[in-house]
Amino acid sequence: MHDPSGASAPRIPLRRSFYERGTVRVAKDLLGKLLVRRLGATVLEGMIVEVEAYRGNDDPASHAYGGITTRNRVMFGQPGHAYVYFTYGMHYCLNVTAEPIGQPGAVLIRAVQPSSGIDRMMKQRATKRIKDLANGPAKLTQAFNITKALNSYDLTTGGKLFIREGDNPEPMHIVSTSRIGIRVGLEKPWRFLIQDNPHVSRQ
DNA sequence: CTAAAGATGTCCT
DNA sequence: GGACATCTTTAGA
Numbered sequence: 001m002h003d004p005s006g007a008s009a010p011r012i013p014l015r016r017s018f019y020e021r022g023t024v025r026v027a028k029d030l031l032g033k034l035l036v037r038r039l040g041a042t043v044l045e046g047m048i049v050e051v052e053a054y055r056g057n058d059d060p061a062s063h064a065y066g067g068i069t070t071r072n073r074v075m076f077g078q079p080g081h082a083y084v085y086f087t088y089g090m091h092y093c094l095n096v097t098a099e100p101i102g103q104p105g106a107v108l109i110r111a112v113q114p115s116s117g118i119d120r121m122m123k124q125r126a127t128k129r130i131k132d133l134a135n136g137p138a139k140l141t142q143a144f145n146i147t148k149a150l151n152s153y154d155l156t157t158g159g160k161l162f163i164r165e166g167d168n169p170e171p172m173h174i175v176s177t178s179r180i181g182i183r184v185g186l187e188k189p190w191r192f193l194i195q196d197n198p199h200v201s202r203q
Numbered sequence: 204c205t206a207a208a209g210a211t212g213t214c215c216t
Numbered sequence: 217g218g219a220c221a222t223c224t225t226t227a228g229a
Binding site for chain 2: 052054061062063085087088089090091093095108110136137138139142179180181182183
């Protein structure tokens with residue numbers, strides 16, 4: 001089928017099967033995808049350029065390491081849902097759940113490269129530099145107006161929040177490093193970013 | 204019930 | 217490179 005808009009990828013959300021895989025694999029595959037947020041008639045979009053994988057059992061840095069709690073229960077549920085948590089008394093962070101039901105796993109979205117709705121993001125962030133709009137896990141939730149209200153939201157319905165393929169996917173080099181802001185689990189190289197992309201939180 | 208840490212961002216020197 | 221804001225969640229008494 002020919003898409004009259006010229007886009008090479010349909011504007012539909014990634015399927016459940018994308019998320020129902022190992023957390024690390026899902027994390028790598030999320031790079032280059034587009035995070036989409038609908039705010040009424042406004043649509044905010046940005047390419048995912050940096051992520052981190054967290055899972056349970058063998059990962060002491062994960063919120064799910066100590067077993068299920070009120071906060072982390074979404075990580076144990078159906079894959080393809082948003083896990084949004086509040087931290088440092090003022091910040092929200094967005095994760096997407098992975099792994100089959102009953103097995104905890106989530107990918108922290110650490111940075112996106114804004115592509116649509118930039119004016120709106122600037123209002124929400126009080127910044128005019130595009131590079132500073134969403135180059136950090138709490139910066140992007142502020143730019144995209146993502147709060148605890150979206151915790152457990154289903155990302156496969158194409159509603160207020162979802163992830164889709166990029167319009168013009170380009171070849172990219174993926175770099176892996178130790179995760180940021182944790183004190184344990186530093187030996188696992190589960191932070192993934194697009195090499196040389198200026199919109200990541202740190203090089 | 205109480206205490207301490209936290210998957211951070213911003214401003215300052 | 218370091219201080220600090222700010223408060224939920226969690227673990228432990």
